[in-house]
Amino acid sequence: MRAYIAARLATAVLVVLGVSIVSFCLTFLSGDPAEIMLPPGATAEHIAKFRAEWGYDDPLLVQYGRFLRRAVQGDFGVSLRHGQSSLPLIAARLPATLQLTVTAMLLAIVLAVPLGVLAATHRGGPLDLLAMGVALLGQSIPNFWLAIMMILLFAVSWGLLPTSGRGGLAHVVMPAVAIAINLMALLTRLVRTTMIEVLAEDYVRTGRGKGLREVIVLTRHALPNALIPLVTVVGLQFGYILGGAVVIETIFTWPGVGLFTIQAILNRDYPVVQASVFILATGVVLINLIVDLLYVWLDPRIRLG
């Protein structure tokens, strides 16, 4: 087990390093920050001076060497736009993103599990049809569209929720729903499929045969086994959720990592983009590791090594 974790951590470091290289090259290819940073009247001479001051006129390899040397010390450089160290700037926005993504995940799970179970136990019936209809709808609705529709309906027309920003609990409702909807749909279908499989297992038949109540069969015997794949999928979807959060945070001006990163990309604030990619990649890798470990704990038949 310990060897497994060590190996996984080593891979994680390699993955994060790889992602950093890719993000470095992509930002390098996407153009120069000079033109966005400088006032419109800047001439070629001023642009050249700016590039020299910030080291953007060095060859790619020299820039990458400098980037790597600093990055291993956790220093991604000073934000061109904010004039502050970029890693703390990103870290300060993590709680907002976590609040949003964790709420969205919980919301998706809380809705998906009962819907999936209902669909599986009423397979082919109207309840199954309804649950699958909801899932199909949830999977097909573009979340940015849903976000704007919710704003118009719940905030502008009915005045029930605030239009955007972060504040009390009311602020988190619409952005969380917008992020949760796709995941909820995916999980509903997954729970339904695994539940149908599990319900056909011998131990379920045995349980029913020895006269257990259906509720006990479902909640004690079937559901825990059906939920094991859910853990994997939720873990794997974390990266996807963060991606969705970028869009949704922008629409709702939710002050998280996603919004900050989008602004940094638009403003070619490379140190911030690189710090953000580093933190997000680390987060995704860690979550995946945790999921794998959870898996062993949930299903002792699985051996790691």
Added chain:
Amino acid sequence: MSNNHPQLRAIITRRALPRVLLLFTVALGLAVAPVPDPAAAAPTGEVTIGLAAEPNTFDPHLTVGRNTQIFIVNVYDGLTARDAKGNLVPALATSWRRLNPTTWQFTLRKGVRFHNGDAFDADAVKFTLDRAINPETKATVSSELSTIARTEIVDSFTVNVITKSPDFLLPVRLGELYGLMLSPKHTNAVGKEGIATRPNGTGPFKLVAWAKNERLVLEANEQYWRGAPKVKKITVRPILEDAARIAALQAGEVDLISPIPHVRIADLKRNDKLVIKTVAAPRIFHVTIDVRKPPFDNVKVRQALNHAVDANAIVKSLYFGYGTRLATVVDKGALGYDPTIQPYPFDPNRAKALLAEAGFPNGFETEFDSFTGSIADHAKPAEAIAGYLQKIGLKLKHNVFEFGAFGPRRVANQTAPLFIYSIGNAYLEPSWVIRWLTQGGLGMHYKNAKLDEMLTRIEATDDPKKRAEQYSDVQKLLRAEAPFIFLFQADAVFGMSTRIDYTPRPDETQWLYPLGLKK
């Protein structure tokens, strides 16, 4: 279009007159410092504003983009300022004059204090300007202050700014654009990172809280030298998405928003709880023509291109009429804009005839660059322009870049012979725009000795009235020479609730001092 309007000339003249009178008064040193009126009502109430972008910093030397410059003036003052109509007026300097071609003398206002109580004087001016031009500051705005050689203190309330070459625009530069004054003691105490979020200016508002991406809170400076502002507390919420920003206004969460996409104006105007105001923004759209490359070295070809594009139709369909067709690259808010100079009429037949006269009866092959993802939408007008040019027989290859990819091509002079661009005339001075557009680099290669001579003469003229007159000939020359396809300027759009009273300024500055609540 509006510049065919018979009333406009009268408006321009009426506008120019006070500007001229005022500047003259100032130049003669007759301006009297306004004293805060103790009888004026104390600031009351709160207003919330939704803006597409918040400032990147409150360090005036490290600002990035217009969005920052047009906002942080609420906390600071420059030596000069602009009034509601765009005229240059005294601020921390009560008067200024050129002692010789490279020396500007500013007489400073007495009795002004920074928010923390520090006194404003010549030391502050020297400290601020020295900091701006010090390479260690790595000022993002250094290009705009690059003419400054040094600042000399004459006495506590008089400074001389010596420029490397004659710079008639210095009083404008040292105004709200790049001349916001810092307190030496505070700036040294908080350091470079500190000043970004803890500004100490002399302006009408104090920054009391700022959570980036969330909210920024301004509080009235009751000791402001112009008199206290009307509103006590202003909260600024950055709301990136157009739809969310408009929704916040409709839901009553905010009282004022900007910008608003032109396509939404008609719909929002129908809402009687909202007021929509527009003002011509000084961003000048044009297509740059590489006059060095045949056939564009032929003026008839360039004129043909100008006849080919229906810029009025573009303003009408893409901006829903909220824009102004321009005859040249001089915008209608700029000094000396001459509304009598008519834009090239849209006339494809005339365009074809001119091409035939130039020896291209069947058109020719060329390339046209445009881009997406910059501060303003250039992609949609470019699509229309490409269509118009194809209609007169040009076999056009239209390249669409991402702005980040287009920028380096322009810096390396690797653009196509035709490319769309726009320049914001923050100085409201045509010579600044034309000099930039004819700099001989960044893809802009038009040179004309006569134009250069005219501009040099204008730049040696300190009296704006005399400058304004001379700009007519410049515009006539530009129109005839057609080194660009002249296009339009679009209106900036503001939405507000009926409880506030606010008039947007023509130079884009989000000046909140006159903002008030209706009784």
